[in-house]
Amino acid sequence: MTGSEETPSFRLAYVPGATPAKWVRIWNERLPDIPLALVQVPSTEAADVLRAGEADAGLVRLPVDRTFFSAIPLYTETTVVVVPKDHLITAAEEVTLADLAEEVLFHPLDDVFDWDSPPGEPAFERPATTPDAIELVAAGVGLLIVPQSLARLYHRKDVTYRPVVDAPQSSIALSWPEEATTDLVEDFIGIVRGRTVNSTRGRTTAQAEGDQKRGAARQKLTAAKSTGGKPASRSARGRAGSGGAKPAKRGKPRRRS
Numbered sequence: 711m712t713g714s715e716e717t718p719s720f721r722l723a724y725v726p727g728a729t730p731a732k733w734v735r736i737w738n739e740r741l742p743d744i745p746l747a748l749v750q751v752p753s754t755e756a757a758d759v760l761r762a763g764e765a766d767a768g769l770v771r772l773p774v775d776r777t778f779f780s781a782i783p784l785y786t787e788t789t790v791v792v793v794p795k796d797h798l799i800t801a802a803e804e805v806t807l808a809d810l811a812e813e814v815l816f817h818p819l820d821d822v823f824d825w826d827s828p829p830g831e832p833a834f835e836r837p838a839t840t841p842d843a844i845e846l847v848a849a850g851v852g853l854l855i856v857p858q859s860l861a862r863l864y865h866r867k868d869v870t871y872r873p874v875v876d877a878p879q880s881s882i883a884l885s886w887p888e889e890a891t892t893d894l895v896e897d898f899i900g901i902v903r904g905r906t907v908n909s910t911r912g913r914t915t916a917q918a919e920g921d922q923k924r925g926a927a928r929q930k931l932t933a934a935k936s937t938g939g940k941p942a943s944r945s946a947r948g949r950a951g952s953g954g955a956k957p958a959k960r961g962k963p964r965r966r967s
Contacts, residue, residue, distance in 0.1 A: 719745045720894045723760065723768035725753040726840070727787070727859030728882050730769055736901050744894065754820050760887055767886035767895050771822050774885050781885040784902060787857040789823075789879050790871040792847050799853075804873040814852035816843040822857060822880045829855070829877075840864060 720737070724730050730748060737746045749768075751759050756770040760779065774781050791810060793799045799809070807829045815830030818837040833852050837843040841864050843854045848868045857880040861871040884902050886895050 717745070718894065719747060720767075720898065721747045721749055721765040722898070723749040723751050723756055723765035723770070725751060725756050725768070725770055725882075727857055727863055728769035729859070733898070733901050737898065740901070740907055741897065752820060753822055756885075760885065763887075763890070766890070766892065767884060767898055769882055770885045772881045772883050774883065778887060779885045780888045780891065781883040782899065782902065783881050783883045786879050786881040787859055789855060789874050789877040790858045790861050791874050791877075792844055792854040792856060792861050792869050792871045794847060794850050795868055795870050797853075799872055800870060802872060804875050806876050807874060810853065810855075810874070816846060816852045816854045818843040818854075822860075823855065823878050825878070844869060 720741075722730060722734070734746055734748065737744075749759065749765050751765075751768070753771050756768050757774065757779070759765050760768050760770075769784070770781075772781065772783065791799065791805060799805055802809075810830050813830045814833050815828065816833045816837055817825070817828050818840050820839050830853070833846075837846060840854070840856060840860055843852075844864045844866065846852055847854050848866055855874060855877055858871070858873075884899065
C-alpha cells in the first residue's frame with residue numbers, strides 16, 4: 711500500500727519577471743524530500759492555472775480575485791520605458807508620462823498595466839506579447855512601458871530603459887486558492903515571509919507531528935538516563951564533587967583546632 715501512495719510535491723507557478731530562485735533554494739534546504747516543481751505561465755493565464763489546480767500556489771501580478779484567492783503582496787516594481795539605445799530619452803536619468811505624451815507607445819495584449827487612459831500616441835497595432843513589442847521598439851517604431859523585471863528579462867543590446875516616475879506600478883504577490891490552503895502552501899508562506907525553520911507559526915499538522923516527535927525523543931532520553939551509561943557518569947561527577955578538593959579544604963580548620 712505504501713508503494714501506491716504518491717510522493718508529495720509542490721507546484722509553484724510564476725509569471726514572467728517573477729524570481730522564485732531564492733525561495734526555491736530555501737525550500738530545497740528545508741524540505742529536501744518534497745520536490746518543488748516550477749511552472750512558468752503567462753500573466754494573463756496565471757489565475758486559470760491556479761483555479762484548475764495545475765499549481766498549488768503562484769507568484770503572480772496583482773490584482774487577483776480576492777473572492778477566490780488569498781494573496782500576500784511581496785514587492786512592487788519600478789516602472790520603466792523601453793527605448794532604442796539612440797533615443798533622445800536616454801539623455802535623461804528618469805522621465806514622466808508627460809515626457810512620453812507625443813511618443814508612440816505600444817500596449818501589447820499581455821500588458822500588465824490596467825490603463826484607464828493609455829499614455830502616448832496609439833500604435834498602428836497591439837503586439838500579441840511583450841517580447842513582440844520590444845522587437846518593435848528595437849526597430850524604432852515606438853516605445854513600451856513595462857515593469858523593470860520585464861525590461862531585464864527581454865533585454866536586447868539595441869534597447870535600453872529609463873524609470874517613469876509617475877507611471878502605474880506592478881506588484882508581485884504569492885497567491886493560491888483560499889480553499890486549498892494546504893500544509894505545503896503554509897510551508898511556502900513561511901519561507902517567503904522569512905520565518906525560521908523553528909518558527910512557531912506555520913502548519914498546524916506539522917507542529918503537532920513535530921511536538922509528538924520531540925516528546926517521544928524526550929521520553930527516550932529520560933529512559934536512557936535512568937538505565938544507560940549517563941547516570942553512571944553523573945554519579946561519577948557527583949563523587950568527584952563530594953570527595954575532591956573542596957571537602958579537603960573544609961577539613962583543615964577542624965584539624966587545626
